[in-house]
Structure formats: structure tokens, C-alpha cells
Amino acid sequence: MTQPLLKNAGMSAARQQLELAKINHDASTAATLASVSTAISTVEDVYWSLVAAWRNVAIQEDALHQAVLQQASNVRLAQHGAAAPIDAVESSSQVAIYQDNVFSALQTVSELQNQLKALVVDDPADPIWRANLMPTSPVLQIPSVPSLDALLASAMKNRPEIEQVAAGRQAANVGLAYAKSQALPQVDLQLSYQGNGFAGNALPPLGGAFGNQAPPAYLGGVYGQAYGNIGRFPTYNAGVVISEPIGNNTGRALVASAKEQQRIAKLQTAGLDERIVFEVRNALQGYQASLSRLYAARAAREAAQAVYASEQRKFRNGASTTFLVTQRQVELVQNEGRELQAQTDLNKAIVELQRVDGSILSENNVTLQTLGTGANP
Secondary structure (H helix, E strand, C coil): CEEECCCCCCCCHHHHHHHHHHHHHHHHHHHHHHHHHHHHHHHHHHHHHHHHHHHHHHHHHHHHHHHHHHHHHHHHHHHCCCCCHHHHHHHHHHHHHHHHHHHHHHHHHHHHHHHHHHHHCCCCCCHHHHCCCCCCCCCCCCCCCCCHHHHHHHHHHHCHHHHHHHHHHHHHHHHHHHHHHHCCCEEEEEEEEEEECCCECCCCCCCHHHCCCCCCHHHECCHHHHHHCCCCEEEEEEEEEEECCCCCHHHHHHHHHHHHHHHHHHHHHHHHHHHHHHHHHHHHHHHHHHHHHHHHHHHHHHHHHHHHHHHHHHHHCCCCCHHHHHHHHHHHHHHHHHHHHHHHHHHHHHHHHHHHCCCHHHHCCCCCCCCCCCCCC
16 A cells, blocks of 8 residues: 655545546536526527517508508599699508518518527427417516616626636636645655465475474465465565655646636636626616616607697698608607617516526526426437
8 A cells, every 4th residue: 555645645636637527517517507598598589579570560560551541541532632643642652661661570570580490499390490480478577676786696696607617716726736736745655465375285304403393284285275374474564655856847837837727717707707797787777778768769659649640630631731641650650669679678688687697597497407308309
């Protein structure tokens, strides 16, 4: 038996590999969860974009329907001489514009459907590729957003990246402990035990100076007796072996390299902390801005609706023109689009808040044990 007393006593190469294997397992788990968090965030963003695209189709189709009604009204008025023929032409032009908008909105829906399918399906033959995806989830409920300090505390506790950098620090510490061990002199305590077995056929007593006594009976026999005598004649050895390379440049280089790895791990930790603070601040500010924009866009859309309805009543009473009705409709559609964009941005801002504070996995009931269980075989 050899027992290291200095070099390799606390951290040997085998012990280092065992510790690193444990740390790498934890780091791999954290990296997987971090990748899943990003994937969920991406899928949710595309989903809410698809929700907005379908709602935009509805907005454009409603605008087209109103334009068709206005065109029919202008045609009737022109036929009765109550309106200029150019008014009918003008309304026809507006109908064509909204038809183009409907087709463009449908194209956007198709592109987003394919994008979402590519994110959630891994089989090119899956029937979902031929499905028409119609979102059914309502808009996200506006959460009660905690303070910046609470968001930061949650992020520092729940973000998988925290475990990743922690594993990096642990690996650097193990590497430094091993390097310091290699820089020590090699001092090994060596202990050995040897059991000997002897047996055989005794020669006749030689007599004279050699004596006349026969060997003990337990020494008489062949192989079986020899095996049985193992332990009767033990040999013990103990010693200390000391060796030290001249200069030990290899050991000192290992220590310097390990210290550098430890410094890198500390810088990565500090960088992650700074990135989390940056992301949390941006996510909170983005949420607050999106919420304010939604309120403003909703008020503008309601006002535009009232103005458009009023302009239509004035037109029917002969107090307005086709141009003004068309302008009011364009303004209404634009404001509906702004409100839709603000609502979509708010949905995505909520998703980003969940990602940066580390709650996106729990919000979607994702755990390491269930991860991948819903994937296609």
C-alpha cells in the first residue's frame, strides 16, 4: 500500500476527475434549463405574433367590409345624381387597397404558422404541418409586477445561468486544489505485507554439526500444505519515499494556470450578475412602456371609432364627402393596428419578465423530470 503524504494526498488525479464529473453534471443540467427557457420564450413570442396576425386579418377584413358598403352607397348616389361619379371610383380604389391588405395579412399568418410549427414539431411528416393554426388562448393577463429589487432577487435565485457559473467556479476551485497538490514534494508512505508458505519432503537428519532434529511436522507435505502455511512466515516492510523535481516548474505552472481559471470564473460570475441586472431593468421598463402604450392606443382607437361613426352619419346627411369618410376609416384602421401592436408588445414584455426573473419554467410547468416527455418519438 502506498499512501501519499503531501502530493496527491488531498486531491489526486482520480479525485479531480470524480469531482469534475459531478460538477459537469450540474452544469449540463443548468445549461439545458437555460436553453429551454430561451426556447419557451421564443415559442411564446411567435405565438403572440400569430395571435396578433390573426387579429390583424380580422381588422383588415372589417375595413374591407366597410369600404365595400361605402362603395355601394357611392354607386347608388352617383346613379341618382346625388354624388359625383368620381366618388364611386375613389371608393373602389379604397376597396382594392383593403383587399391587398387582407391578402398581406393572410400571408403574414401563413409565415408565422410555419415558423411556429418549425419550433414545436421535429417530424417533417407530422400532420400539424398541414393544419391551420388558430390561437385560442386569450391575451395575457396583466400581472402585478413586483419591484425591481424583488425581480432581481428572483432572478438571482431562479435563473439557470446562476447554477452554470457556480459550477464554473467549483470546477476552478477543484483545479486549483489539484494544482497545489501537484506543486508539493512527492512524499509517499509505503507499507507492504507478504505471506510465504513453505512445505516439502524432509531429508534424513544429517547429524554431526547439523544436528539430528527433524523439521516440524507442518512443513511436511506438498502444494496443499504450502498453501496452508501462508501466513506462518510473514514479511512486513515500511518506508517513506521522497522525491522532488528540480525546480518543479510543472507544478508551479499548473498552479498559475489554475489561478487564472479561477479568476476567469469570477469574472464570468460578475459578468452574469451585471447582465441579469441589465436584462431585468430592460424587461421591467419594456413592460411599463408597453402597458402605457396600450392604454394610449386604446384611447386613440376609441376616439377614432367615434370620429368615423360621426363622419358616416354626416355623409348620409349630405354634410361630408367620400374623401373625409375614407380618411376617417384609414385613421381608424391605423389606430386599431397601433392598439394591436401595443397589446402584442405587452404580451411579449410579460414573457420577457418571466424569462429574466427565472419563473418561465414554473409558469409553463416545465421541470427537469418532465422535460422532453411531450416530444415526438
